[in-house]
Amino acid sequence: MTPVCITAATMVTAVGAGLDAHADALRRKRSGLVPCDLPGVDIDTWIGRVEGVDAVHLDGSLSAYECRNHRLALLGLEHEGFSDRVRAAAARHGKDRVGVFMGTSTSGIAETERAYAESHGGALPDWFDFRRTQSIHALGEFVRERFNLSGVGHTVSTACSSSAKAVVAALRHLAYGLCDSALVGGVDSLCLTTLYGFHSLELTSPEPCRPFDAGRRGISIGEAAGFVLLERGNDAGEYLITGWGESSDGHHMSTPHPEGVGAALAMRQALSSSGLAATDIDYVNLHGTGTLSNDRAEDRAIRAVFGNGVPCAGTKGYTGHTLGAAGIVELILSMLSLREGLVPGTCQTRRQDPDLGVHLCLDPEPRPVRHVLSNSFGFGGSNCSLVISRQ
Amino acid sequence: MTLRFHLLSLAFRAPGLADWERARPVLAGDMAWVPDEVLPSPPSMLPAAERRRTGPFIRLALETAAAAAREWGGDAEDLPVVFACYGGDLEVVHSICHALSLPDRPVSPVKFHNSVHNAVVGYWAIGMKSRQPATAISAGPHGFVNGLVEAALQALDSDRPVMYLCAEYPAPEPLAGHADHGGAAAFAMILATSAGRPIMLEEVDETHRLTPVPPGLQDLARLNAVTHAVPLLRALASPEPAEIVMQADSGVRWRFKVGDR
Numbered sequence: 001m002t003p004v005c006i007t008a009a010t011m012v013t014a015v016g017a018g019l020d021a022h023a024d025a026l027r028r029k030r031s032g033l034v035p036c037d038l039p040g041v042d043i044d045t046w047i048g049r050v051e052g053v054d055a056v057h058l059d060g061s062l063s064a065y066e067c068r069n070h071r072l073a074l075l076g077l078e079h080e081g082f083s084d085r086v087r088a089a090a091a092r093h094g095k096d097r098v099g100v101f102m103g104t105s106t107s108g109i110a111e112t113e114r115a116y117a118e119s120h121g122g123a124l125p126d127w128f129d130f131r132r133t134q135s136i137h138a139l140g141e142f143v144r145e146r147f148n149l150s151g152v153g154h155t156v157s158t159a160c161s162s163s164a165k166a167v168v169a170a171l172r173h174l175a176y177g178l179c180d181s182a183l184v185g186g187v188d189s190l191c192l193t194t195l196y197g198f199h200s201l202e203l204t205s206p207e208p209c210r211p212f213d214a215g216r217r218g219i220s221i222g223e224a225a226g227f228v229l230l231e232r233g234n235d236a237g238e239y240l241i242t243g244w245g246e247s248s249d250g251h252h253m254s255t256p257h258p259e260g261v262g263a264a265l266a267m268r269q270a271l272s273s274s275g276l277a278a279t280d281i282d283y284v285n286l287h288g289t290g291t292l293s294n295d296r297a298e299d300r301a302i303r304a305v306f307g308n309g310v311p312c313a314g315t316k317g318y319t320g321h322t323l324g325a326a327g328i329v330e331l332i333l334s335m336l337s338l339r340e341g342l343v344p345g346t347c348q349t350r351r352q353d354p355d356l357g358v359h360l361c362l363d364p365e366p367r368p369v370r371h372v373l374s375n376s377f378g379f380g381g382s383n384c385s386l387v388i389s390r391q
Numbered sequence: 392m393t394l395r396f397h398l399l400s401l402a403f404r405a406p407g408l409a410d411w412e413r414a415r416p417v418l419a420g421d422m423a424w425v426p427d428e429v430l431p432s433p434p435s436m437l438p439a440a441e442r443r444r445t446g447p448f449i450r451l452a453l454e455t456a457a458a459a460a461r462e463w464g465g466d467a468e469d470l471p472v473v474f475a476c477y478g479g480d481l482e483v484v485h486s487i488c489h490a491l492s493l494p495d496r497p498v499s500p501v502k503f504h505n506s507v508h509n510a511v512v513g514y515w516a517i518g519m520k521s522r523q524p525a526t527a528i529s530a531g532p533h534g535f536v537n538g539l540v541e542a543a544l545q546a547l548d549s550d551r552p553v554m555y556l557c558a559e560y561p562a563p564e565p566l567a568g569h570a571d572h573g574g575a576a577a578f579a580m581i582l583a584t585s586a587g588r589p590i591m592l593e594e595v596d597e598t599h600r601l602t603p604v605p606p607g608l609q610d611l612a613r614l615n616a617v618t619h620a621v622p623l624l625r626a627l628a629s630p631e632p633a634e635i636v637m638q639a640d641s642g643v644r645w646r647f648k649v650g651d652r
Contacts, residue, residue: 096643100641105507105508109484109488112484112488112566113488113491113492115488116488116489116491116492117491117492119492119565120492121492122565123565123568124565124566124568124569128569129569130566130569130570130571131531131532131571134484135477135478135479135529135531136476136477136479136508136528136529137477137529137530137531137534137640140529140530140531140640141531144641149641150641150642150643151641151643152537152540152639152641152643153530153537153641154475154528154529154530154534154537154538154541154640155528155529155530156526156527156528157507157508157509157527157528157529158507158508158509158512158525158526158527159507159508159509165526169526169528169541172541172544172545172548173540173544175548176392176394176544176547176548177392178392178540178544178594192491192496193487193488193491193498193503193506196490196491196496196498196503197487197498197500197503197506198503199498200498200499200500200503201500201503201504246524246526247522247523247524248512248513248516248521248522248523248524248525249516249522250468250516250517250519250520250521250522251517252517253441253444253504253505253510253513253514253517254500254504261522262522265522378507378509379504379507379509379510379513380504380507380509380510380512380513380514380516380525380527381513381516381517382509382512382513382525382526
């Protein structure tokens with residue numbers, strides 16, 4: 001496939017803001033998870049909440065998009081000089097030649113929740129703006145509005161693989177010359193829908209999530225905004241997206257295929273499109289949610305593709321499961337792994353489940369890393385694997 | 392930029408237009424559009440337990456996808472699927488947000504897993520026992536073309552047939568007045584790099600006029616993100632070659648050159 005470089009990246013998660021904060025957390029194995037203290041939420045669980053979201057102001061034309069998801073998005077865009085890099089790309093290529101590909105699972109549904117709470121069973125309040133908050137593409141419209149971009153693009157919403165698949169959509173549009181640069185992001189914010197929804201499925205952990213641990217008890221929901229700027233060619237930057245794979249499980253809406261057959265297919269396709277052998281991958285960033293069935297299926301899938309040798313670690317014990325943002329957040333964490341020469345430790349996990357046979361790294365291991373494969377799997381049996389490489 | 396692909400089969404359903412054969416004379420202007428209620432059937436492709444969990448939105452989308460696959464006649468489990476929808480399953484959104492406004496917040500686990508935007512393609516993959524990639528996107532109320540572009544890219548990139556599916560369903564009260572689209576409609580097409588009716592999709596600038604909708608079809612075209620594609624549907628309903636211009640969400644204009652059938 002045509003090589004595509006990551007020429008800029010930024011993110012905010014519960015761990016902190018910007019790339020250095022995340023690199024530091026990976027080195028020190030520092031988690032951002034806290035007990036859930038959201039007003040009015042009576043679920044015994046831990047969450048990954050981003051600091052400073054409430055203080056963000058959406059001014060001017062952005063004010064019509066007022067909701068937590070877009071405040072979080074704007075906060076993410078303000079770090080790493082990222083917004084200037086987007087403006088420079090628009091100036092260089094033209095505002096109609098920068099594609100915008102976003103990923104989110106619940107967009108601004110917290111506004112709809114608030115509108116229903118105010119309505120007491122009657123009409124929804126006048127302030128409620130479906131298109132600019134609740135609708136899936138509200139995020140895409142918001143980001144376009146922020147940078148006055150008018151090129152191709154759309155918003156992907158495939159649950160927890162959303163922003164990984166947004167990356168793949170951008171790669172396709174770049175490869176066929178529909179844009180010269182692509183702004184790709186994932187944003188999901190804490191809301192009652194996901195907290196009570198995952199709770200109804202008995203998937204929220206009463207303690208910080210412990211991916212691949214023998215005593216794992218479910219997920220910790222997090223929120224995050226992550227963005228990368230992609231450009232064609234391999235001379236634009238040091239970090240390349242070299243492979244991608246997508247598949248479906250065709251098994252169940254909320255439980256993965258028990259042997260991870262779909263997940264293995266996505267990983268194999270990612271390897272094949274990158275031209276790399278399984279032995280070339282230095283580290284697999286696990287989807288690793290911390291539920292019994294997800295981790296077991298992913299373990300089986302990785303062993304089917306890689307055997308037991310490849311170092312693996314999960315990062316949701318740092319950030320929480322950031323759902324639709326997880327794909328891009330973990331792509332950027334994988335980039336930091338390449339940058340720092342570090343295989344992260346699996347934060348919060350104390351003892352690997354003896355039933356899970358992958359080579360799990362519990363503590364950070366400094367070593368040269370050239371190729372990372374990152375997994376994102378979601379409800380509906382939606383699987384996506386990305387390979388990121390350092391030149 | 393130009394994308395060339397071929398149409399292998401299609402299916403369409405909208406109020407008063409129960410299938411493509413019944414829609415064609417209306418789109419051609421030979422018959423008046425008389426809307427009525429769309430009542431999709433439970434999807435026979437799903438096992439009984441899964442079937443019961445589907446609401447009208449998922450049923451309409453699956454029914455239309457299945458009709459396009461039937462007309463094509465190939466192995467539907469081999470088709471990657473691109474699903475585009477602006478509003479989402481608003482009956483599910485309503486159910487969850489209503490439950491969250493009650494004291495004990497009794498969110499239904501089935502409603503929650505049906506609330507993901509990719510629920511339709513998840514059920515499709517379960518029904519077809521398919522491991523093919525499936526995506527679900529939104530590009531706002533004018534996102535029909537954005538989804539078609541993604542589907543065309545997937546067909547070109549993989550060099551094999553791809554299903555494009557677009558569906559909308561009206562919101563229940565009290566969401567209805569806020570969701571700025573109404574009416575149920577679904578469109579599915581199977582496209583490939585060869586062997587069917589040729590379509591060329593080309594990005595054009597703003598000097599190219601958008602193809603107008605005839606007065607008798609304007610109410611249909613205004614219904615939702617699916618029926619905004621009336622200009623393309625009219626071109627496909629006719630056996631003659633046609634050239635039309637439609638707008639994608641971002642304002643990008645696309646010219647379709649539809650070859651003869």
